[in-house]
Amino acid sequence: MPETAGRLDLPEAGEWKRVSPRYVVVEIVGTVLFGLALCAAASALWLVADVQWAPYLLAAIIVITAVTVAFEPRRVRAIGYQLRQDDLLFRRGIMFTRFVSVPYGRMQLVDITRGPIARRLGLADLKFVTAAASSGVLIPGLTEADAESLRDALVELAESRRAGL
Structure with missing residues (x-):
């Protein structure tokens, strides 16, 4: 069996330095702005092009954006x-x-x-x-x-x- 002294042992690697907690705001603002842009596009499909499935797309975009925003604090803490x-x-x-x-x-x-x-x-x-x-x-x-x-x-x-x- 070869010796594993040079192996990267991540759980015991030492103390992790984290990013600033204020970075959550940056991520949430970016996610919300992207979600709003997608909602505007889905609304345009619905109102201008009269696409019948556009309301479902709009609802899916809102749900996905809300879930993403809910997970942002945990995702930032993992960096x-x-x-x-x-x-x-x-x-x-x-x-x-x-x-x-x-x-x-x-x-x-x-x-x-x-x-x-x-x-x-x-x-x-x-x-x-x-x-x-x-x-x-x-x-x-x-x-x-x-x-x-x-x-x-x-x-x-x-x-x-x-x-x-």
Whole structure:
């Protein structure tokens, strides 16, 4: 039996840092606006094009939007990250949990973005880009101060790890 000392043991990985609780507002506003746009389209089908099944579509959109809004606080609480010795570990998801490990030496770009609602709430998103195009990681809902300090720390770690290659 091979030794599993190098295995990623996620339940005992350490303390997870969570995103700001204010990020729930950003997600709820986005979900509601998207639901309203879909409701407007379904209403136009019903009133303008006289599509007979459009009221059922409208009701389904309202129910799905309401259920999504109800789950947003739990979904936001499931987002977290850890700064470990050699990498940054990121997780998200309730039913289908996704764990992504980004080695510091592989980070090529650390970017901060702020949407209009997040900016108003003092939040920012931190995005990491690595050499692999599909491995971009986005940590949403960080406070602006946390995002900037985390960006600076990650850039410093990435430069020191790349120098050691």
